[in-house]
Amino acid sequence: MADIVPVGEKEIRKESQEVAILEFLGITLEDELIGFPLTEVLSISKVTEIVPVPFSPSYIVGVINLRGDIIPILSLKSRLGLPENKEYTMVVILDTSFGKVGILVDKVVGVIKIPANKLEPNPMTGRYSRYIRNVAKTDQGLLIIIDIDRITKESSL
Amino acid sequence: MIPDEMKEIFEEFAVEAREQLESLENDMLELEKDPENEELLNRAFRSMHTIKGGAGFLGLNPIVEVAHKAEDLLGLMRSGELKLTPEINDVIFRAIDFIKGAINRYEEGEDVEMPEDLINDLISAKEGKTVSKEDEKQKLDDLLDKHGLSHLKGKPIEEILEELILLPPDKRPEEVIKELDKLISVQPVSKEEAEKKDIEASQRMMEEVKVEEDKKPSVEEEKKEEERKIEKKEKEEKAEKVQEQQVEKVLRIDVKKIEDLMNLVGELVLDRNRLLRIASNLIQEHQSKYTDELEAVLSSIDRIVGDLQIAVMKTRMQPVKRLFQKFPRVVRDISKMLGKEVELVMEGEDTELDKSILEKLEEPLIHIIRNSIDHGIEPPEERVRLGKPRKGVIKLKAYYQGDRIFIVVEDDGRGIDIEKVKQKALERGIVSEDKLEKMSEKELLFLIFNPGFSTAEKVSEVSGRGVGMDVVANTVSSFRGTIDVESQRGKGTKITMSFPLTIGIIRSIMVKIKDRIFAIPIYSVLEILPGESTEITTVSGREVLIVRDMTIPLINLSELLGIGDSEIGYAIVAWVGNQRVAFTVEDLLGDEEIVVKPLGKLFGDIEGISGATITGDGKVVLILDLDGLLKREIRSINV
Numbered sequence: 035m036a037d038i039v040p041v042g043e044k045e046i047r048k049e050s051q052e053v054a055i056l057e058f059l060g061i062t063l064e065d066e067l068i069g070f071p072l073t074e075v076l077s078i079s080k081v082t083e084i085v086p087v088p089f090s091p092s093y094i095v096g097v098i099n100l101r102g103d104i105i106p107i108l109s110l111k112s113r114l115g116l117p118e119n120k121e122y123t124m125v126v127i128l129d130t131s132f133g134k135v136g137i138l139v140d141k142v143v144g145v146i147k148i149p150a151n152k153l154e155p156n157p158m159t160g161r162y163s164r165y166i167r168n169v170a171k172t173d174q175g176l177l178i179i180i181d182i183d184r185i186t187k188e189s190s191l
Numbered sequence: 192m193i194p195d196e197m198k199e200i201f202e203e204f205a206v207e208a209r210e211q212l213e214s215l216e217n218d219m220l221e222l223e224k225d226p227e228n229e230e231l232l233n234r235a236f237r238s239m240h241t242i243k244g245g246a247g248f249l250g251l252n253p254i255v256e257v258a259h260k261a262e263d264l265l266g267l268m269r270s271g272e273l274k275l276t277p278e279i280n281d282v283i284f285r286a287i288d289f290i291k292g293a294i295n296r297y298e299e300g301e302d303v304e305m306p307e308d309l310i311n312d313l314i315s316a317k318e319g320k321t322v323s324k325e326d327e328k329q330k331l332d333d334l335l336d337k338h339g340l341s342h343l344k345g346k347p348i349e350e351i352l353e354e355l356i357l358l359p360p361d362k363r364p365e366e367v368i369k370e371l372d373k374l375i376s377v378q379p380v381s382k383e384e385a386e387k388k389d390i391e392a393s394q395r396m397m398e399e400v401k402v403e404e405d406k407k408p409s410v411e412e413e414k415k416e417e418e419r420k421i422e423k424k425e426k427e428e429k430a431e432k433v434q435e436q437q438v439e440k441v442l443r444i445d446v447k448k449i450e451d452l453m454n455l456v457g458e459l460v461l462d463r464n465r466l467l468r469i470a471s472n473l474i475q476e477h478q479s480k481y482t483d484e485l486e487a488v489l490s491s492i493d494r495i496v497g498d499l500q501i502a503v504m505k506t507r508m509q510p511v512k513r514l515f516q517k518f519p520r521v522v523r524d525i526s527k528m529l530g531k532e533v534e535l536v537m538e539g540e541d542t543e544l545d546k547s548i549l550e551k552l553e554e555p556l557i558h559i560i561r562n563s564i565d566h567g568i569e570p571p572e573e574r575v576r577l578g579k580p581r582k583g584v585i586k587l588k589a590y591y592q593g594d595r596i597f598i599v600v601e602d603d604g605r606g607i608d609i610e611k612v613k614q615k616a617l618e619r620g621i622v623s624e625d626k627l628e629k630m631s632e633k634e635l636l637f638l639i640f641n642p643g644f645s646t647a648e649k650v651s652e653v654s655g656r657g658v659g660m661d662v663v664a665n666t667v668s669s670f671r672g673t674i675d676v677e678s679q680r681g682k683g684t685k686i687t688m689s690f691p692l693t694i695g696i697i698r699s700i701m702v703k704i705k706d707r708i709f710a711i712p713i714y715s716v717l718e719i720l721p722g723e724s725t726e727i728t729t730v731s732g733r734e735v736l737i738v739r740d741m742t743i744p745l746i747n748l749s750e751l752l753g754i755g756d757s758e759i760g761y762a763i764v765a766w767v768g769n770q771r772v773a774f775t776v777e778d779l780l781g782d783e784e785i786v787v788k789p790l791g792k793l794f795g796d797i798e799g800i801s802g803a804t805i806t807g808d809g810k811v812v813l814i815l816d817l818d819g820l821l822k823r824e825i826r827s828i829n830v
Contacts, residue, residue, distance in 0.1 A: 085707075085811040087790065088752040089797050089823070097790060097803060099811045102458065104803045106793045132792040186793060 053149045058179065060143035061126060064116045067172070068139075069146060069179045076127040076134060078142055098136060100127065107136040113185060114165060132186040146172055153179070193297055197249060204245040205294050206443070211238040212287055213516060219280055219287075220519045226268075226275040236265040242290060253303045254293050260313035261286040267317060270350070277527075282316045284520070285309055334367050446546075449506050456496075456503045457696060457786030463496045464784065465807040500696065508543035508692075511589045511598070514552055515540050518587060521557055525564045532571045532582045533564055542589035544596050548670045548690050552598070555663040559600045559686050560585060562660070567604030567684050577681070579603065595714075596692055601685040607678040609635050619644065636676050637769040640664040664768075668818045671697070671712060671801070673766075697787060699804075699814065701780040704749045705757045710785055710804060710814045711774070715765045719779065722759040733828065736762055736773040745773045746824050748815075751799075767817045774817065787814060799823050 058069030059078075077100075084096040084107050095107045107125060111118050122138040153168040167181040193201045215238040218231045225231065243258035261283055267273035286309060293303045332344045335351075343351045351367075470489050474482045515537050526533040544552075568574075568583035575581055586601040609632065616622050616638045622630070638644060642661040667674045667688050678684040691697065691714060699710035700719075718738075726737040727745060734745040743764060749757040759775040785804035790797065798819035804812050 083810070085803075085813065087794065087797065087800060087813065088754075089799055090794060094793070097811055099805050099809055102454075102805060104788050104790060104805070104811060106791055134791075135793060 053151045055147050056150055056153070058146045058148065058177065059126065060146040060174070060177065061124075061137075061139040062141045062143060063111055063114065063139060064118075064120055066114075066116065067143065067175050067177050069170075069177045070126060070128060070137075070182065071179070072145060074128050074130070074182065076129050079125050079127070081122055081125055081138065095138065098125070100134070100136075103134065105134050105136050107138060108185070109138050110180075110185065114180075128182050130186045131183050135182070135186055137182070143174065146174070146177060148172065148177070193249070193300070201249055201297065204249060205298060208242050208245060208290065208294055211242050212291055214238060216284070216287055216520050217516060219283055220523060222275055223277060223280055223523075227271075229269075232265065232269045236262060236269050239265055246290075251293070251297065251303070253305045254290050256305060256310055257286050257289055257293075257313070260310055260317075264313060264317050273317065279316045282309075282312050284524075286313060331367070338367060340367070444506075449503075452503050453507070454786070456500050459496055460500055460696060460784055461786060461805075461807050463493060467493060504545075504692075504696075505543075507546050509546050509549055510541050510543050511549065512540040514549050514556070515587060515589070517553065518556070518560065521560060522564065522585060525561055526568075529564055530570060531564055531568050533568055534582050534584050536584055536586045537588070538586065539589040542591060542596060544589075544690065545692070548672075551666055551670070555666045555688075556587075556598075556600065558660070558663055560587070563600060563602040563604065563684065567602040567606070569605055591692075592689075595689045598688045598690070599685060601683065603683040606680045606682055606684055607636060607639070607676070608680070612636070612638050615644065616641070633769060636678060639676065640674070640768075668768075668816075669796075671714060673715075675769075696784050697814075698782060699785050700763070700782050701812070702748075702761075702763070702776040703778040703780055704752065704776055705754045707754060708780065708806075708810070708812050709748075709752075709776075710783075710812050711763060711765075711817065712801075712814065713782060715767060715817060717764045717766055717771065720762045720764065720773075722761055722775070725759075725762050727759075736764070738764065738773075741771065743771045743773045745775065746820065747775050748820075749775070749777070751820060751824055751827075765817050767821045772817065772821055774820070785812070785814070 057072040059072050059075045060067055060069050062068065079100070082098055084098055086096040087094065087106075093109050093113050095109050097104050097106055099105075105127065109122070110116075120140045122140060124139050124142050125136040126139055126142070127134055127136050148170045152170050154170060156163055156166040156169060165181055165185050166178055168179045170177045170179070215235055218235045218238070222228060222231050222235065239258050239262040243255055243262055246252075246254035246258060264273065264279065264283065268275050273279070289306055289309055296303050331351075332341075335341055335343050340354070343354055467489060470485060474486060518537070519535055522533055522535040563585050564583075568585070569577065569579070571581045574583065584603050586599070588597075588599040588601070590597050590599075612635055613627055616635075617624060617627065621638060621641050621644060627635075639660045640663070642659070644659060644661065664674050667690075670690055672688055672690040675687045676684065677687070698713045700713055700716060702709055702711055720736075720738065727734055728737060729735065730742065734747070736743045736745045745762065747759075749755060757777045760777045761779055762773045762775055764771055764773045783806075785806075787802045788804060789802050790800065799816055799822075800813050800819070801816035802814045804814060806812055
């Protein structure tokens with residue numbers, strides 16, 4: 035079986051042996067560069083009117099109407115132990131195990147490609163480090179890759 | 192485990208088997224009252240047989256084995272060799288429960304073990320009556336095997352004889368007939384009349400067989416037999432056909448598709464409302480033959496959308512029969528366990544209710560009924576002493592009134608002992624003594640719905656679960672339902688629940704609090720009072736509203752919702768739980784039909800907020816749950 039290789043297969047093999055390239059959506063929160071796996075990103079939109087929901091934790095800012103769906107909006111700064119100086123301008127809608135969730139971000143940087151072997155384990159310890167999946171060095175600085183499911187799991191009531 | 196390629200067939204089997212089991216369960220309950228009802232016995236036998244067949248095709252051996260043994264029992268009853276006793280029925284019910292459970296487990300992708308105990312009990316239930324024949328029967332079965340007649344195994348003797356008669360004389364196996372002869376002679380004579388008759392019949396047939404061995408079989412006799420058989424078969428086939436036709440009328444649709452449809456219709460309703468508003472403004476400004484035409488088209492669209500809305504709602508509606516039909520069995524089991532005699536009377540089983548409510552109502556209803564049997568209905572002797580009929584009656588009723596459906600559980604037992612309720616409430620620290628003194632009888636009765644009230648109840652075999660009446664009340668209110676309890680000492684207790692007919696769209700009052708808009712479902716609103724004309728005083732530090740001669744607790748919504756101070760424009764008086772409560776709002780923006788959307792998994796259930804809706808202009812508006820808000824307010828006072 036293994037000996038029979040159709041034409042063209044060889045090249046494909048060669049490529050697949052190379053390290054997979056992972057894509058992340060880079061955003062900033064204060065001075066940090068943060069990445070969400072691109073496969074989990076559904077859309078990016080401007081901050082529209084957010085309706086606060088009483089009796090819910092402070093990091094759930096409220097809900098918005100996204101094409102007829104009600105979507106909760108999270109503010110991650112306090113969760114990640116960041117100061118709150120800069121203003122949120124955009125919402126990144128992610129697909130999480132708790133459904134669609136919007137994350138407020140200061141700025142959207144763009145798609146950042148990283149070879150899988152360049153991902154490093156989280157070097158930090160401490161209160162906020164459990165939300166961090168990996169880090170990676172990029173031209174724009176250190177990229178922090180967030181484990182969004184862990185945040186939503188802890189945020190759920 | 193069900194292999195993937197069989198999944199679809201299994202699903203069909205599961206649906207059919209569940210239907211068969213439901214009807215079987217009801218038939219067995221009926222049979223307990225009327226053990227010799229042939230029609231019921233036949234139907235029960237056929238149900239079990241169908242299940243066995245389906246399970247056999249899928250290779251679900253534990254189900255096959257249990258169904259087979261239960262079918263044997265039913266077969267013996269059908270032939271009159273065995274009489275249905277409550278004990279035998281218990282075993283059959285266990286078999287039914289086992290099959291139900293097994294189907295669920297296969298569905299979950301689990302494996303099911305052979306229930307040896309149950310199978311043994313099924314066998315001994317049979318042996319209990321036919322012990323003396325068992326050995327002979329085994330021999331007979333071996334002989335039948337030998338002569339290639341194994342399909343007759345386990346069949347009643349006269350049926351085997353019937354089959355033998357139909358064989359050509361030279362092919363009739365001598366040995367089998369001899370064995371049958373023996374079997375008939377060992378039959379115990381001290382049996383019921385019916386059985387005796389059967390033995391006589393089979394002996395007569397036996398003789399016929401012997402006679403026929405010598406002479407040519409009487410053609411007429413044979414013909415008669417054949418005709419009878421054909422007739423019987425036709426009858427059966429007819430019955431099956433009717434069933435088939437009924438099945439074909441029902442189409443199974445993924446709930447998700449219906450939900451999508453509901454959402455679309457919801458949006459359509461909202462846009463129609465907007466369109467109507469715009470059009471009426473337009474028509475006021477310009478009058479022409481086009482606006483007349485527009486008005487005509489709009490009124491037609493209005494009607495069609497309304498009808499469409501109702502039609503889609505109806506796809507989610509199911510008769511409460513689906514729920515009610517489980518209760519004869521529940522009542523039987525619980526009353527047997529508690530040594531009570533109870534008759535369940537059901538009314539209005541065709542009343543339809545939204546599927547999601549229906550599904551969630553089973554446990555609360557079981558709990559209420561269990562309470563009725565356990566605490567309500569007196570033991571038979573006591574009832575006789577009190578001059579009541581020996582058998583207690585529990586009524587389970589459903590009916591429509593206005594745009595709500597009512598479900599009532601009523602018993603003729605001893606009623607709720609208010610003194611006991613008081614005592615228990617004091618013991619548990621639910622209310623203080625002086626508060627208790629001030630409470631009306633109704634308020635005292637409602638203490639049974641307090642979370643602390645039934646915690647001491649152990650998870651018993653009767654309830655199976657440790658739910659209290661507070662869980663019942665919570666389930667009911669989570670569907671914007673209401674619950675009421677009436678009780679008369681010595682006469683009985685009546686628990687009335689009401690639910691909205693539909694759950695997707697509700698009429699709400701849109702209110703403004705500070706700069707925010709909220710929706711308040713209209714169903715519980717009693718009246719709206721303008722702020723300037725209301726009289727507000729404080730009673731022990733709490734604000735109350737004086738309306739006519741009533742003192743109504745007042746909840747400041749902007750404070751409770753944490754929005755800050757706002758002026759009191761209006762007070763909305765609503766019926767919450769078991770009392771009137773007034774809520775302050777700044778302004779009213781009119782009433783609207785709104786589509787309820789969940790806030791999503793991240794929020795879970797928020798007490799006080801039941802969901803959100805999107806208005807015609809795309810704004811998100813939260814829907815207030817007055818029941819939950821009241822609970823929050825009460826907690827904030829107690830802290």
